[in-house]
Amino acid sequence: MxxxxxxxxxxxxxxxxxxxxxxxxxxxxxxxxxxxxxxxxxxxxxPHVAHDGAHVFYADGPHYTWLKERGFVAGLGWPPLSSAARVGFRTDGRIRKLPPVGMLRAQSRKALSAPVDVDFHTWAAARWGERTATQLANAISVATYDANTGRLSAAFVWGLFQRVFGPKVPGVRWVRGGWxxxxxxxxxxxxxxxxxxxxxxxxxxxxxxxxxxxxxxxxxxxxxxxxxxxxxTSGLAALLDLAVTEDRRDRHIVSDLDEGGFHECYTMQDDTIAPAGESLYQLQMPVRDNESRADAHERLELFADAVLPDWRSRTTFRRTATAKNRTGALDLxxxxxxxxxxxxxxxxxxxxxxxxxxxxxxxxxxxxxxxxxxxxxxxxxxxxxxxxxx
The missing domain is CATH 3.50.50.60 (FAD/NAD(P)-binding domain)
Incomplete structure (x- = not known):
């Protein structure tokens, strides 16, 4: 046997x-x-299908091939073209349609390699300045849940940044019904x-x-x-899941370059995960060093104010959590x-x-x-x- x-x-x-x-x-x-x-x-x-933080599949690696060959990621959902107009970036407290010029310059440098033994902020600041280095690190906090992503290995963060924000369209996939x-x-x-x-x-x-x-x-x-x-090494972030009645003023995806938060609408590509007439959003905000979780959640709600006007009066489902050690490994x-x-x-x-x-x-x-x-x-x-x- x-x-x-x-x-x-x-x-x-x-x-x-x-x-x-x-x-x-x-x-x-x-x-x-x-x-x-x-x-x-x-x-x-x-009727409200929410995950612990942002959950998507990237279709550009052997993991996805393995899943796809077995039918585990069949039945994909796709956002409508109209969603592109509701994507934004928070910089200096305002929601803008396009990222700052410094970030656009970095995005175009796909062939650039970063060192393993230097922290990302030091490396990026030497090329694009302190401000842009901070914005780049905050942009990729969606994947690290870390309020100081700039402290991580430059090669590690740059690889994530280019994969998510680089000039090549990312192979993001959503399975209808969620993970x-x-x-x-x-x-x-x-x-x-x-x-x-x-x-x-x-x-x-x-x-x-x-x-x-x-x-x-x-x-x-x-x-x-x-x-x-x-x-x-992993991250720590405050999480907020919200279902609200639909409103054309709502943003669908916002990267928070000021504080490292992230906001995404999941019903834009999958209308099965919330009742008709409602939109399901998932937001996150990395917890700073020596910051209480309550204060981090307060900052997260202020972020929600900026991307979902009057969300409190429209909420039909709400869930809060704090995610500790849930981001996968972070390389120093x-x-x-x-x-x-x-x-x-x-x-x-x-x-x-x-x-x-x-x-x-x-x-x-x-x-x-x-x-x-x-x-x-x-x-x-x-x-x-x-x-x-x-």
């Missing part, structure tokens, strides 16, 4: 690892501490493949009897493995994704998640690391089987 592979964690990384493993014919058992699967990919139930739709499809596929899934099962000791893929948050992995080296000066905690921990233990040594952004790191972890675990099982038959 083939040795089973155990997956601890049923979020995006755990489901990916379980599916990638089961597709090879190796038996898989998956344990999830919560009652439902999906981790941070879960969404609120209808929950993708998660549900992944759960169905895992079940079809015969993965043994147990929810409400918190694992406190490392399972024995075969390879183990630990696909949890890094803090949980550190406790489970007793490995004090499992630390990473002198480090790259290769310097994050390794996937192969030795002795048949593998690590998957959004803060480990795999390329990508946020959830993409989870998928890419899980695929690598699954391949390594399967290879270990197959090697053991070959030796036992000799």
């Amino acid at each position: 083939t040795t089973p592979i155990t997956v601890v964690g049923g979020g995006l990384a755990g489901l990916t690892a379980a599916i990638a493993t089961a597709e090879t014919g190796v038996p898989v058992r998956l344990f999830e501490a919560h009652k439902t699967l999906g981790g941070r990919g879960r969404a609120t139930p209808p 929950q739709q993708t998660i549900d499809r992944m759960v169905a596929r895992a079940t079809e493949l015969g993965v043994s899934i147990e929810t409400g099962a918190r694992i406190t000791e490392l399972p024995t009897g075969g390879p183990v893929i630990v696909a949890t948050e890094l803090d949980s992995a550190r406790r489970l493995l007793g490995d004090e080296s499992l630390y990473g 000066p002198g480090t790259t994704w290769r310097d994050r905690p390794a996937i192969d921990r030795g002795n048949g233990v593998y690590l998957a998640g959004d803060m480990v040594a795999a390329p990508g952004m946020r959830g993409e790191i989870s998928i890419n690391s899980a695929i690598t972890a699954a391949a390594s675990a399967v290879a270990a099982v197959q090697a053991t089987g070959q030796r036992s038959t000799r």
